[in-house]
Structures are given as structure tokens and as C-alpha cells.
Amino acid sequence: MNFQFTEEQEMMRKMTRDFVDNEVVPYAGEWDKNNHFPQDVVDKMFELGLTTVGVPAEYGGAGLDHVAQNLVMEEIARGDAGLATTVCASTLLAADPVLIAATHEQKKWWYGMQNEGALAAFCLTEPGAGSDAAGLSMKCVKDGDYYILNGTKQFISNGGVAQLYTVFATLDKKLGAKGICCFMVDRNTPGITVGPKEDKLGIRSSNTTSVIFEDVRVPAKNLLGAEGEGFKIAMKTLDLSRASVAAMAVGICQASLEASVKYAKERMQFGKPIAAFQGIQFILADMAQYTQAARLLYLEASSKQDMGLPFTQIASLAKCFAGDAAMKIATDAVQVFGGYGYTKEYPVEKYFRDAKIMQIFEGTAQIQRIVIANDLLRG
Structure with missing residues (x-):
């Protein structure tokens, strides 16, 4: 078992992080405030190949494995979960039925459109x-x-x-x-x-x-x-997409953790940074635990997809745990920030609002528990 990313996976992760830090993080709050779809940023992402990460190599794409695809989703969501939803829904979720069931000619048409910038x-x-x-x-x-x-x-x-x-x-x-x-x-x-x-x-x-x-x-x-095969195609699609949604949830976890650590070091109370207090330290430690555990779950699900191994249960475990973790960690982030966390002056209230959907779409947290339990009881 190798926990080291390949050169391509690390390159995609770093390229996405750099783009997000420069082109997403500074503007995400305004997009949120104005309910704005940032078409100009989506266009820039297309030029970098980020909106076509799901296109196979034989149809003109980069041919990234699922680990690399989902590392990209995590990094985009770290900057803005809404933008990550746009990309994930387009190049992975909507395209997965094509990947699963399309003929060669159908794939040529679909991926050809996506390679020209179609969402x-x-x-x-x-x-x-x-x-x-x-x-x-x-x-x-x-x-x-x-x-x-x-x-x-x-x-x-x-x-x-x-x-x-x-x-x-x-x-x-x-x-x-x-x-x-x-x-x-x-x-x-x-x-x-x-x-x-x-x-x-x-x-x-x-x-x-x-x-x-x-x-x-x-x-x-x-x-x-x-x-009559549509339902099976839909279920296989949702199986594939769950690790991607888990990766997006981890992006919210990571953003919440990073913001909380930074704020805890800077916020002074009783003559010292609040990071010096054990109560805050314990919150930060729990946030780190849940973030890394959720990340490892989605990476395992992604790896099993790439290896052609059964992944339905681990994908549901990843999606369920990561969605719950995002909600918990974003809530903890608001707590670390105190009253300021409850205002729009800081980003953690946005993370809190963004996190909730991770327990709802692509199969609710309760549906994931049904999938997990059924798999356990069948075994």
C-alpha cells in the first residue's frame, strides 16, 4: 500500500491549489453574496483542463485516474464548494453515464462537445x-x-x-x-x-x-x-460520484481547519492567542482528525475505482463520513471564531452553509447508511 501520490496526481493537486489561491479564494465571498455564477473563472479553468478532468485520453482528455480527479475536486472546494459543484457535476457526474454505457460514437460526440468547452x-x-x-x-x-x-x-x-x-x-x-x-x-x-x-x-x-x-x-x-437500463446506469453513476462529493466535503473541512488555525494564532484574549488555550487546541485537533480520516476514505474509494475493485461500500462510507465531517468541522470553525464567526466578515459562516449540502445531494447521509448496512448484512 503506497500513500505517496504519483507525479501526475501531485502535479494536478498543486496546479489546482495555485489556481484556486489566486483566482477563487479572493472572490468566492462576493460570488456567494451576489448568488453569482463566475463564467469568466470557469472559462479559465477550461483553458487549464480543470473542467475536463473526466475526459478519457482516447477522446482527447488528460485521462486522469479517479484519485487525480478527486484531488482536483478537493482543491477547488477548498476555495469554493459552489465552483467545485459546477465542475464535478459537469465533467464527472453528468458524464459518468456516458463513460459507463455509451458506444464509441456516442462518446466521440459527448466528449467532443466537452473538449470545446461545453458544460x-x-x-x-x-x-x-x-x-x-x-x-x-x-x-x-x-x-x-x-x-x-x-x-x-x-x-x-x-x-x-x-x-x-x-x-x-x-x-x-x-x-x-x-x-x-x-x-x-x-x-x-x-x-x-x-x-x-x-x-x-x-x-x-x-x-x-x-x-x-x-x-x-x-x-x-x-x-x-x-x-430499461437507465436505473442501473444512474446507480452506477452515483456510486462513482460519491467519492467525488466526499472529496468536495474534505475541501470544506480543509478550508475550515486552515482558517481556524490561522485565526486561533492571531486572536488575543486574556493577554494571549486563543490557540494557547487547551479548549481551542482540542477543537483544532478534532478538526484535523476528521479531515484526514475523511480524506483517506475518499482516496481509498478512488483507488479501488482505479484498480477495478468493488467500491460501492467504501464510496458510501466516504461520502457519508466526509459529509458529516464537513458539517461538524464547519460548525467547529464558527465556534473557534466566536461572534466573528457568525458574521460575513469571515469565511467560516460560508463554509457552514456550504457544508450542509454535502449531507444531501448525491444520496443523503441516511441513504448512504442504508447502502452501508445492506452491504454489511449481505456479507
Whole structure:
């Protein structure tokens, strides 16, 4: 077992960290305040290859392994979890159904668009179907060489800025999971409209909207896999994405820890830095423990993905633990800062708000515990 990063992994981590320190950290607070999507920074990230880290080498990408991809996600989230959500949702989450189920020709089309700068969105969640993904209502009807899509998707990351969608719809809701299909959809297809940008608690720089499909005609050649395989594709996609979300949560942990250590050294009370008090030291030590433990979990999940080993349980462990850790550590950071932590003068209240979503999207903390328990009991 080797805990040393490869040269490529370390290079990607350092390049991303340097970019984030210069182009993200100084501006993330304003993006958050103004609910602003920073297209100019996304464009710069594209030029560096950060928005295409999921593109395989044979389709013009860097061909990064999952460890390198998720190190990039951690570093972006350390600067701004909303921006990390934008990148992760596009190059990993939305693209994973393509990686999993697409033909060579389908991959050429999808990755070709991404290599030209297209962002993507993963359209699974609906107003009435969140954790119960098999209960989705969006309809797909075969019509010659096309499928006609009708329905609404909810809380879609990149919904209003994506040029590409992976969309899940059902042939017949009565079929449950067996009726679901997955499609690659061009945003410019007639019949697609986007709802208003959500005014969210956290990750406010990410674009989150509903996406409405009204008689949208999608070429049958854009069906991923066979009819009825959409649910399996969605579950495999979520398995892959959980380590990435865990990495983003660790980015929030790391940012909270770094801010707390710096503040504790500078804040004077009773004639000395608060870092001199054991009560503060214990909080910082716990923050460091949880951060590193969460990091090791997502790295193990990523490594198992790269080695082709079973990873469903470890990915859920990583996502669940890291999400809970982010919420705990961000809360502790506010406590270290005291009254100042409760104001927008310092970044820790933003970390607190950003952390909550890590326990919700890509499978709630409770869903992860179900996955973990089921795996244990099957064994």
C-alpha cells in the first residue's frame, strides 16, 4: 500500500491549489453574496483542463485516474464548494453515464462537445422523486427514430448553463426501475426551457435550476444502453460520484481547519492567542482528525475505482463520513471564531452553509447508511 501520490496526481493537486489561491479564494465571498455564477473563472479553468478532468485520453482528455480527479475536486472546494459543484457535476457526474454505457460514437460526440468547452448537467431528480429515483415521472415515448420527452427535472446543478444533459425518463411509471431510460440531450433541442436560478443556502456560485422538457424530440441514437437500463446506469453513476462529493466535503473541512488555525494564532484574549488555550487546541485537533480520516476514505474509494475493485461500500462510507465531517468541522470553525464567526466578515459562516449540502445531494447521509448496512448484512 503506497500513500505517496504519483507525479501526475501531485502535479494536478498543486496546479489546482495555485489556481484556486489566486483566482477563487479572493472572490468566492462576493460570488456567494451576489448568488453569482463566475463564467469568466470557469472559462479559465477550461483553458487549464480543470473542467475536463473526466475526459478519457482516447477522446482527447488528460485521462486522469479517479484519485487525480478527486484531488482536483478537493482543491477547488477548498476555495469554493459552489465552483467545485459546477465542475464535478459537469465533467464527472453528468458524464459518468456516458463513460459507463455509451458506444464509441456516442462518446466521440459527448466528449467532443466537452473538449470545446461545453458544460453538462445530470438530470435525474424531479419535484416528486429525490431519494426515490425509481419513482421518477418524466415520460419518454418512442416515435420512429426519436424519443419524445415530457417532464420536469428539479434542483439540477448547471441546469441553466449546461449545453449537454444526461436525462432519465420512464417508458411507463408502472414498470418502476425497469422502465427507466437514459439519454444524451443537446440543450439547444426545441422544447427545453430552464426555470429561475434557485436562491440557495450555500454553494451559491453554482447554477441550480429546474429544467422543463415539453415534447422534446431526442434522436434514438442518443439512448445510452438499452431501453430499461437507465436505473442501473444512474446507480452506477452515483456510486462513482460519491467519492467525488466526499472529496468536495474534505475541501470544506480543509478550508475550515486552515482558517481556524490561522485565526486561533492571531486572536488575543486574556493577554494571549486563543490557540494557547487547551479548549481551542482540542477543537483544532478534532478538526484535523476528521479531515484526514475523511480524506483517506475518499482516496481509498478512488483507488479501488482505479484498480477495478468493488467500491460501492467504501464510496458510501466516504461520502457519508466526509459529509458529516464537513458539517461538524464547519460548525467547529464558527465556534473557534466566536461572534466573528457568525458574521460575513469571515469565511467560516460560508463554509457552514456550504457544508450542509454535502449531507444531501448525491444520496443523503441516511441513504448512504442504508447502502452501508445492506452491504454489511449481505456479507
